[in-house]
Amino acid sequence: MPLALQTLREEILELKHRRKAVILAHNYQRDEVQDIADFVGDSLELSRNAAAMDCEVIVFCGVDFMAESASILSPHKTVLLSEINATCPMAEMIQVDAPRSVRPSYPGYEIQPSFVFPHNFTLRDIKARYPGVPVVAYVNTTAEVKAESDICCTSANVVKIIESLPNERVICVPDRNLSMWAARNTGKQIIAWDGFCHVHDRVTKADVYKAREAHPSALLMAHPECRPEVLELADHVTSTSGMLRFAQSSDAAEFIVGTELGIMHRMRKENPDKIFHPLRTDMICPNMKKTTLNSVLRALKENTYIVKVPEEVRVPAKRALDRMLEVS
Ligand code: 13P
Ligand code: SF4
Numbered sequence: 001m002p003l004a005l006q007t008l009r010e011e012i013l014e015l016k017h018r019r020k021a022v023i024l025a026h027n028y029q030r031d032e033v034q035d036i037a038d039f040v041g042d043s044l045e046l047s048r049n050a051a052a053m054d055c056e057v058i059v060f061c062g063v064d065f066m067a068e069s070a071s072i073l074s075p076h077k078t079v080l081l082s083e084i085n086a087t088c089p090m091a092e093m094i095q096v097d098a099p100r101s102v103r104p105s106y107p108g109y110e111i112q113p114s115f116v117f118p119h120n121f122t123l124r125d126i127k128a129r130y131p132g133v134p135v136v137a138y139v140n141t142t143a144e145v146k147a148e149s150d151i152c153c154t155s156a157n158v159v160k161i162i163e164s165l166p167n168e169r170v171i172c173v174p175d176r177n178l179s180m181w182a183a184r185n186t187g188k189q190i191i192a193w194d195g196f197c198h199v200h201d202r203v204t205k206a207d208v209y210k211a212r213e214a215h216p217s218a219l220l221m222a223h224p225e226c227r228p229e230v231l232e233l234a235d236h237v238t239s240t241s242g243m244l245r246f247a248q249s250s251d252a253a254e255f256i257v258g259t260e261l262g263i264m265h266r267m268r269k270e271n272p273d274k275i276f277h278p279l280r281t282d283m284i285c286p287n288m289k290k291t292t293l294n295s296v297l298r299a300l301k302e303n304t305y306i307v308k309v310p311e312e313v314r315v316p317a318k319r320a321l322d323r324m325l326e327v328s
Contacts, residue, residue: 021057028262028288042241082295093195094174146317156239157328200225222258
């Protein structure tokens with residue numbers, strides 16, 4: 001290990017100990033950030049750990065909604081988001097009461113079926129149109145959206161959460177692909193929102209055919225944020241940590257990985273004898289990559305950037321997160 005990196009790591013570990021801090025990192029973080037973390041996981045595991053960790057400070061290496069969830073669940077701990085501009089564009093696609101004026105788009109974007117609500121509506125508009133229909137908020141949402149929702153879900157538990165509700169119809173925000181995946185696997189009627197993750201939604205069937213042709217004996221794992229036509233072609237659809245478990249438990253020796261490339265670090269470390277190929281080499285979340293070891297050091301040294309959710313939002317948002325944690 002280069003000396004500068006070694007020194008940086010030592011400084012972080014020393015400060016972490018002094019401040020009674022823990023470092024939580026998402027599976028998409030840079031390799032060196034994952035390596036210094038106390039815990040690396042998917043959104044569900046990170047929420048659980050944030051609530052359970054015995055510490056004074058949580059340094060969150062991920063994107064803002066994840067740090068917000070940690071703060072909602074642990075209001076007495078100092079929660080630091082190591083890079084303030086690490087946001088999730090999908091989480092910003094839905095607002096509680098201020099419609100977006102611009103429809104997010106990028107090359108290759110296609111309009112999905114009409115049961116999906118467009119962006120010139122707000123969450124309150126949908127709730128007013130469907131009184132009594134429960135709202136399931138993906139954790140990739142702001143604290144305000146969670147506070148307006150009945151229950152949260154992650155990609156790991158969306159089917160279980162929706163099945164736990166007695167209603168035949170549920171509103172599911174903001175990811176249209178996750179919603180369609182849930183509709184297919186629960187048999188319930190899902191009123192969806194037109195949000196998407198630009199990293200996963202860019203994958204097409206052609207990418208799958210190309211990857212399968214290049215690696216004919218590999219199994220394809222895909223994240224439910226991918227389009228339905230891509231998920232249909234996958235051997236296993238699951239959250240990021242679900243993929244890590246599948247990679248370990250499967251007898252297969254080769255895999256095509258349909259999610260953000262940061263996950264390959266753990267996959268390769270945990271399965272040195274297996275081979276992992278990216279489904280697309282550009283499945284990189286720029287926001288997840290903003291955090292570096294220097295960001296972590298600065299966070300610990302300068303107490304940046306404190307994430308604190310106002311009580312009037314935190315309390316109802318916690319109710320939705322707690323309900324999710326109870327069910328899953
Ligand atoms: P996981 O909950 O599967 O880790 O996914 C989080 C995410 O942001 C996917 O893009
Ligand atoms: Fe958001 Fe997609 Fe990045 Fe996940 S990968 S944090 S959903 S933009």
